[in-house]
Amino acid sequence: MATYDYDVLFLGAGHGAFDGAPILANAGKKVAFVEREKVGGTCPNWGCNAKVILENAVSLQRELRASDGIVAGSGEIDWTKNMARKKEIISIFPNAIQSGMEGLGIDFIFGDGHFADAHTVTVGDRQVTAENIVIATGMHSHRLDIPGAEYMHDSKDFLSLDEAPQQMVIIGAGYIGLETAAMMNAAGTDVTVILRSDRALPEFNQEYSEALLASLTKQGITFVKNSETTAVEQTAAGFAVKTSTGIYDANYVLDATGRVVNAAGLGLEKLGIQFDDHGIEVNEYLQTAVSNIYVTGDAIKKSQPKLTPTATFESQYVAKMLTGQETAAIDYPAIATNVFTSPRLAQAGVTLDEAAAHPDQYDIVEKDIMDDWYRLVDYEKEGKLSLIYNKQHQLVGAIEISEHAEDIINGLLPAIEFGYTPAQLNRLVTIFPTIGYSAIGDLL
Numbered sequence: 001m002a003t004y005d006y007d008v009l010f011l012g013a014g015h016g017a018f019d020g021a022p023i024l025a026n027a028g029k030k031v032a033f034v035e036r037e038k039v040g041g042t043c044p045n046w047g048c049n050a051k052v053i054l055e056n057a058v059s060l061q062r063e064l065r066a067s068d069g070i071v072a073g074s075g076e077i078d079w080t081k082n083m084a085r086k087k088e089i090i091s092i093f094p095n096a097i098q099s100g101m102e103g104l105g106i107d108f109i110f111g112d113g114h115f116a117d118a119h120t121v122t123v124g125d126r127q128v129t130a131e132n133i134v135i136a137t138g139m140h141s142h143r144l145d146i147p148g149a150e151y152m153h154d155s156k157d158f159l160s161l162d163e164a165p166q167q168m169v170i171i172g173a174g175y176i177g178l179e180t181a182a183m184m185n186a187a188g189t190d191v192t193v194i195l196r197s198d199r200a201l202p203e204f205n206q207e208y209s210e211a212l213l214a215s216l217t218k219q220g221i222t223f224v225k226n227s228e229t230t231a232v233e234q235t236a237a238g239f240a241v242k243t244s245t246g247i248y249d250a251n252y253v254l255d256a257t258g259r260v261v262n263a264a265g266l267g268l269e270k271l272g273i274q275f276d277d278h279g280i281e282v283n284e285y286l287q288t289a290v291s292n293i294y295v296t297g298d299a300i301k302k303s304q305p306k307l308t309p310t311a312t313f314e315s316q317y318v319a320k321m322l323t324g325q326e327t328a329a330i331d332y333p334a335i336a337t338n339v340f341t342s343p344r345l346a347q348a349g350v351t352l353d354e355a356a357a358h359p360d361q362y363d364i365v366e367k368d369i370m371d372d373w374y375r376l377v378d379y380e381k382e383g384k385l386s387l388i389y390n391k392q393h394q395l396v397g398a399i400e401i402s403e404h405a406e407d408i409i410n411g412l413l414p415a416i417e418f419g420y421t422p423a424q425l426n427r428l429v430t431i432f433p434t435i436g437y438s439a440i441g442d443l444l
């Protein structure tokens with residue numbers, strides 16, 4: 001029987017890898033990560049954690065300003081201090097993750113990895129062999145191929161930006177485009193967002209995404225729809241972003257046109273593993289066409305949202321498969337997702353569009369959340385919630401726009417995932433008065 005250096009080798013050390021690795025190590029497997037950049041990957045270093053620290057100042061500002069002078073002050077954000085705080089908080093992650101893993105006996109090999117064969121990864125001048133290899137290489141920012149592309153920044157650059165620019169143009173109105181627009185508008189930057197089509201956030205129901213754009217517009221952000229960006233030119237004052245609908249000036253231009261999977265250059269072609277910019281193809285066991293090579297996290301070609309908790313779920317699933325604790329095909333639960341703007345837009349389970357398309361299977365209940373007394377306590381001024389029930393009157397999906405949408409959707413998630421009946425919901429005696437009470441109360 002062949003002997004290998006490791007039982008399981010992860011390519012990448014993000015959530016798609018390090019959340020499952022302890023299960024393997026605790027089961028006695030010899031495990032290693034190959035990482036070419038920072039331990040922890042995108043989420044702690046250049047994604048969720050980094051972003052949400054910066055965004056916290058926006059939430060504070062919103063509450064202060066919504067209080068109509070009860071809490072005095074202008075709520076001005078010092079972006080430079082905000083960024084310094086972010087850097088300080090996230091700086092601990094790579095070492096903390098690495099030492100936690102090493103404490104379990106897991107090795108780190110630093111460098112760019114690619115396949116030599118189905119059991120061998122080349123890292124620099126080293127060949128590392130493993131019985132099973134998990135590709136957890138994540139994604140990188142898509143960059144527009146237009147003249148002046150070198151003047152644009154991506155989300156990784158932005159999340160280290162020390163000074164708030166006076167004028168910012170953002171190309172793309174997905175999660176990153178809108179979250180950045182909301183943050184910089186709150187920090188005093190004049191923000192213009194260029195949309196290629198007439199809609200933002202296609203994963204969400206359009207009435208809700210339009211409500212978000214309307215709210216952000218009221219706050220001062222300019223949205224330019226149906227506009228193709230053609231070039232960026234340097235000017236005396238900064239940059240001119242040329243589009244099919246006009247020229248927009250900026251001191252900082254963010255390319256937020258999506259993300260591309262890190263698959264090219266891994267040597268997958270010679271192994272017969274299919275991939276494109278959206279991901280690497282896997283079966284329902286997250287196995288590629290080569291049975292000992294798996295994929296987890298953002299690198300998978302999938303319909304589920306590419307989020308950290310999804311990567312964690314997949315990483316732990318593969319680890320359980322490789323230790324014999326799991327043998328069934330992956331069964332994804334309801335996945336909650338939230339756009340961290342002010343207001344938030346969040347959803348989980350069956351979508352509103354899916355429910356509307358299948359009235360024989362679902363009922364939609366619209367809620368005016370401003371009917372809820374606690375929302376007034378919290379200085380909420382606008383918001384909307386749609387609940388989706390199956391014909392057995394079990395909750396199967398929800399979408400909300402409000403300042404607390406992420407907490408409401410998180411609160412509803414157990415009911416959505418486990419299909420609680422009204423009788424079961426009636427047994428939930430939550431803490432009053434809280435937003436959690438409002439979440440469950442909304443169902444009854």
Ligand SMILES: Cc1cc2nc3c(=O)[nH]c(=O)nc-3n(C[C@H](O)[C@H](O)[C@H](O)COP(=O)(O)OP(=O)(O)OC[C@H]3O[C@@H](n4cnc5c(N)ncnc54)[C@H](O)[C@@H]3O)c2cc1C
Pocket residue numbers: 011012013014015016017034035036037038039040041042043046047048049051111112113114136137138139155176262266296297298299306307308309311340
């Ligand atoms: C700006 C931003 C904000 C986000 N906000 C949120 C949020 O609020 N909530 C949320 O749930 N999700 C958020 N996400 C998404 C989340 O970050 C990803 O879903 C998550 O990081 C995926 O984990 P992963 O392990 O699959 O990939 P990654 O975290 O990207 O890790 C992949 C790792 O592989 C390494 N690697 C790649 N190729 C190689 C190679 N050939 N050899 C060696 N190493 C390699 C990379 O260096 C990287 O460290 C955000 C993403 C971005 C960009």
Ligand SMILES: NC(=O)c1ccc[n+]([C@@H]2O[C@H](COP(=O)([O-])OP(=O)(O)OC[C@H]3O[C@@H](n4cnc5c(N)ncnc54)[C@H](O)[C@@H]3O)[C@@H](O)[C@H]2O)c1
Pocket residue numbers: 144171172173174175176177179194195196197200201202228229256257258259305306307337338339340
């Ligand atoms: N809050 C969160 O959970 C969160 C935050 C950030 C990122 N993420 C994850 O990262 C992924 C990537 O985020 P993203 O914002 O980069 O991608 P995205 O797919 O959400 O948005 C990209 C946007 O760019 C637009 N676009 C593409 N080409 C364009 C062009 N030529 N001109 C103008 N617009 C163009 C697309 O239409 C789309 O609206 C998300 O899908 C999500 O999985 C999650």
